[in-house]
Amino acid sequence: MRFDDITESIGNTPLVRIEPAVHGLANIDLYAKLELLNPFGSVKDRAAWNMVRPLLPGAVDRGDTVVELSSGNTAKALALIAGMHGLKFRSVTNRMRVPEIKDLLLLLGAEIDELPGRSECLDPSDTEDPLTRMYQRLNADGGGYVHTDQYFNSRNVDAHFNGTGAEIVKDLDGNAPDYFIACVGTAGSSTGVARALRQQNPDTRVVGLVAAKNDFIPGIRTIDEVHEVGLFEPTVYDEIRSVSADDAVDGVLTLVRRCGILSGPTGGGAFQGSLHYLRTIDASLSSRRSAVFIVCDRVESYLSYFKDRRPSLFGRPPRANDLSSLPDNPDFSSISVSAAPAFAADALVIDIRNPYAYQALHIDGSINIADEVFADMLQAGLPFSRRRPILLVCPVGERSAAYAALLTRMGHPDARSLDGGIIAWRDAGLELVRD
Numbered sequence: 136m137r138f139d140d141i142t143e144s145i146g147n148t149p150l151v152r153i154e155p156a157v158h159g160l161a162n163i164d165l166y167a168k169l170e171l172l173n174p175f176g177s178v179k180d181r182a183a184w185n186m187v188r189p190l191l192p193g194a195v196d197r198g199d200t201v202v203e204l205s206s207g208n209t210a211k212a213l214a215l216i217a218g219m220h221g222l223k224f225r226s227v228t229n230r231m232r233v234p235e236i237k238d239l240l241l242l243l244g245a246e247i248d249e250l251p252g253r254s255e256c257l258d259p260s261d262t263e264d265p266l267t268r269m270y271q272r273l274n275a276d277g278g279g280y281v282h283t284d285q286y287f288n289s290r291n292v293d294a295h296f297n298g299t300g301a302e303i304v305k306d307l308d309g310n311a312p313d314y315f316i317a318c319v320g321t322a323g324s325s326t327g328v329a330r331a332l333r334q335q336n337p338d339t340r341v342v343g344l345v346a347a348k349n350d351f352i353p354g355i356r357t358i359d360e361v362h363e364v365g366l367f368e369p370t371v372y373d374e375i376r377s378v379s380a381d382d383a384v385d386g387v388l389t390l391v392r393r394c395g396i397l398s399g400p401t402g403g404g405a406f407q408g409s410l411h412y413l414r415t416i417d418a419s420l421s422s423r424r425s426a427v428f429i430v431c432d433r434v435e436s437y438l439s440y441f442k443d444r445r446p447s448l449f450g451r452p453p454r455a456n457d458l459s460s461l462p463d464n465p466d467f468s469s470i471s472v473s474a475a476p477a478f479a480a481d482a483l484v485i486d487i488r489n490p491y492a493y494q495a496l497h498i499d500g501s502i503n504i505a506d507e508v509f510a511d512m513l514q515a516g517l518p519f520s521r522r523r524p525i526l527l528v529c530p531v532g533e534r535s536a537a538y539a540a541l542l543t544r545m546g547h548p549d550a551r552s553l554d555g556g557i558i559a560w561r562d563a564g565l566e567l568v569r570d
Contacts, residue, residue: 148299
């Protein structure tokens with residue numbers, strides 16, 4: 136197979152049947168769409184190329200910089216495409232949480248701007264958010280930037296309607312599967328594929344998978360985050376279910392060890408989420424059905440993620456005081472925004488957001504211990520005096536609630552989470568300071 140350009144090899148990825156002995160389903164044929172075999176390594180290759188392709192001639196003439204709000208696979212694909220055309224690429228993000236991805240982007244020549252977005256996704260209606268201000272600047276005429284705009288660009292969806300979804304139908308002999316189970320990130324692939332499948336079969340059932348609250352799964356957003364994405368349309372999905380980081384790890388282990396598929400966490404979450412859903416309906420089916428999920432990218436870029444969440448896989452002892460050890464509904468104390476200022480006057484206020492967000496705006500007198508650093512600190516035991524109350528702060532009060540529960544379990548008598556997080560504090564009109 137000969138190509139004149141590496142981008143010609145994007146798409147036409149295999150659709151691989153998962154052996155029944157692996158998934159245990161009696162009445163459903165389960166298939167994996169192997170988007171990890173795209174030339175740049177992920178499902179995002181399609182969207183990146185489809186979004187930037189019509190912009191390249193003008194960008195090359197002007198010497199523009201290609202820019203995207205991305206911390207992962209879209210950035211990787213765009214960095215490679217930009218380099219092929221002699222252009223610079225800049226990744227703007229507040230979510231660079233996997234060190235291998237950051238290192239790879241730097242190796243590819245990308246520039247990385249980590250900005251203090253107040254939430255994990257862009258919210259264009261929040262005009263005070265630095266991430267929003269950068270977004271507006273990127274879209275201004277004559278700025279020297281080509282912004283592919285993956286969160287709002289319809290060409291993201293089109294890449295999967297005309298490509299990924301159409302290929303699935305073709306590989307199933309012109310039929311759409313009965314079920315499509317999709318992880319939701321920018322919502323481009325799930326929306327585009329769903330539209331293509333329903334064009335062929337309006338009865339195809341689409342299940343969207345989001346990350347469980349307080350869990351981080353690369354490539355999958357929580358239900359709160361997906362509502363901030365411009366391409367997300369709730370009506371695309373017949374049902375939305377959550378998967379946990381443990382589900383993602385378990386799914387990866389099955390795919391790599393039983394199927395020979397070198398899937399990353401998103402594909403692992405998609406596989407495990409598919410099983411959770413399909414097992415609830417399998418026994419009730421009276422005829423043979425089919426289901427498809429997407430393996431979005433490869434495992435190699437996420438080794439630190441697996442080491443952190445499943446150290447036993449690498450011969451390491453389990454982390455003693457870890458959020459993953461908490462029960463599903465742990466006990467913790469929260470405090471309302473109205474009561475928080477009085478409590479904070481005598482408490483140690485710990486802001487666990489990233490340093491960029493903290494520097495932009497924070498509660499006066501608080502200290503900044505970023506989430507990942509805070510997690511490492513707790514491994515050695517309770518690092519704070521039990522005599523002083525603690526108030527934990529994060530963007531919306533979810534992550535801080537988990538840490539409040541963990542500190543309580545570790546023996547701190549008065550560790551609380553700010554209900555609604557820094558956003559609730561801001562919306563109440565309470566003072567925030569800049570550093």
